[in-house]
Amino acid sequence: MHTDFINLGWNGLWWSLAVGYAVLILCVIAIVISENRNPLKALGWVTALLLFPVGGVVLYFVFGRSIRNVRMISRRNRRKLLRHEGTQPLPKLDGALSPENRQRIRLAYSVGGANLYTGNDLRFFSDGASFFEELFDDLRHAREYINLQFYIIASDPLGRRLRDILIERARAGVKVRVIYDYIGSFDARRHDFFQRMKENGVEVHSFFKLSFPSHVNRLNWRNHRKVVVIDGRVGYIGGMNVAERYLGASSPGGKWRDSAVRITGPCVGALQYHFAVDWKFMGHDLLCDPVKAPDFRGGAPDVEDATLQVLASGPNDRWGNMTLLFYKAISTARRRVWLQTPYFLPSEGLLKALESAALAGVDVRVMMPRRSDSRVLTFASHSYVEECLLAGIKVYLYDAGMLHAKVLIVDDDFSTLGSTNFDFRSLEHNFEENLVMYAPEANRVLARSFEADAAESTRLRLADWNRRERSRRVQESVYRLLSPIL
Structure with a gap:
């Protein structure tokens, strides 16, 4: 009789837990639906919660939360940065631009504040060897500041070459700032790679630092940007990370084919602006580094007098x-x-x-x-x-x-x-x-x-x-x- 009572109690407990968990799943599904997000994305989460109810809830709270409409920088600081950059409202567009391009320019300006810059020179890269050779040469010639961010900075021979250049420039009095992604650069973070930079005067910070359990929901938001600004004269942007595989020396699956571009001209100010926004978002002082006329050091550009915009995006965008x-x-x-x-x-x-x-x-x-x-x-x-x-x-x-x-x-x-x-x-x-x-x-x-x-x-x-x-x-x-x- 006593054993039957215990079994009945356990059965009741398990039924209560099952019903409670089912209610939790339904509540989470209701939250997903109520957020009015992308229907396909919402359907993906609902499917995951139904197929994997135990892990699905954990994954949702780690990966599924939204930060849409969260400001990365206050309006006052944004205005200050734009004034420092000397940015004017979107000008009357050149009649030589096609009607389609005029619409695209206005769209990028409306949704992302992407200003229009004329008179820029560009040099394109389609392989890591030439890209990093040119980038490292520009870094060695930095005299005032280096602002650098990459999703991945690997603790491999290429990463160590970059680290040594940045340390040398910091010791020479150049202001060096580095942003890396906490997840993307996880391997380097486990070693003393970034610590050695800090000990030698380089300001190094991860975009989102994760800690358990308070910040575990940041895991899904990653800074995937790859941008370098040197003295306000030269800028780089593209898809390449800092990793030896981009040189092709240690890639058993074949070469890593990527694209990047070197910019000289007023558009470097846009790269500097977005770096400053990221820097401020991480809780640091507002950067107002000067943007200067290019000195045209280096080889001839592939493209001259280009009209450009820089558009940034993130999970906090109102419009996508x-x-x-x-x-x-x-x-x-x-x-x-x-x-x-x-x-x-x-x-x-x-x-x-x-x-x-x-x-x-x-x-x-x-x-x-x-x-x-x-x-x-x-x-x-x-x-x-x-x-x-x-x-x-x-x-x-x-x-x-x-x-x-x-x-x-x-x-x-x-x-x-x-x-x-x-x-x-x-x-x-x-x-x-x-x-x-x-x-x-x-x-x-x-x-x-x-x-x-x-x-x-x-x-x-x-x-x-x-x-x-x-x-x-x-x-x-x-x-x-x-x-x-x-």
Whole structure:
């Protein structure tokens, strides 16, 4: 009798816990729905909570919370930075600009405050060796300050070369500031890599420092930007991280193909502005470093007198800055849309924009790696291929290694490159930054690089693609279902 009573008590307890947990799951689902977020993303979380109820709740509170509309900087400090930069309201746009580009410029200015800069010189890089050679040379010539941020700074030979240059410049009296991502640079953070910088006068800070349990919900928000500003004269922006694999010496899967650009001219002020915003957001003093005329040290630029904007985006955006720019650029294309991305996980709107452009006769090409650095993201990206091919989009799988470039080329006079992948994470969760170029010559340079990459790629045909194994199709479908939260 006593044993039966104990068993009845335990059964009641388990039933109470099960009912309580079911109520918790339903409450979390209600929260997800009430946030009125991207329907696909909400559906992804609801699916995860239903399929994995135990882990789903934990994952939601770690990865699923929103910081939309959170200001990175006060209005007063923003005005102070803009005054220091000498920024004026968006000027009357040059009549030589196409109607489509005038609309794109106004959009970037409206959603992200992206000012317009003329008279800039650009030098493009499509391989890590030349990029880091030029960057390190500029860093060695810094005389006043270096503001540098990367998603990944690895504790490998290339990372140590960068560290030693920064330490040498700090010892010489140059003000050196470094922002790294807490997750992306986790390996270097575990060693004394950053500590050695600090001990030698370099100001080093992670964008979001994680601690358990108070700050564990920051895990999903990452600073993915890759920007360097040197003395206010030279700036760099692109998709390359600081890691030896970009040099090709230790990449068993092939070369890492990426894109970056060196800027001299007034647009360096925009890179400096966004670095200052990030610096202030981390709780430090407002930076008002001077931006100066370039000294044109180095080789001849690839493009002269370019008209540029810099658009930053993040999970705190009201509008989803980069998503809107991509959508506007693609939907107003007249002749071509060429896209390179390491991960192809478009929102429904962006996918339909690409498909409608292709179906309307625009030359739409999408290039992605055959095998990315993530097996899960490879399967999820490839799940969109059949639909793209049916719409007439030309799909290329890059065979020479890991295609990490993030480039969009539209018609003959619009292009953008930077840190933004064509996926949910970049467009919804990461802090990103892209250079937007209204320059036909820049368009031609990037188009030539795209064509060179196409020579090392396989263009897919629908009949051949449909012959892939059934097991692969199943994996693609499963991972696509979760793509909004990957």
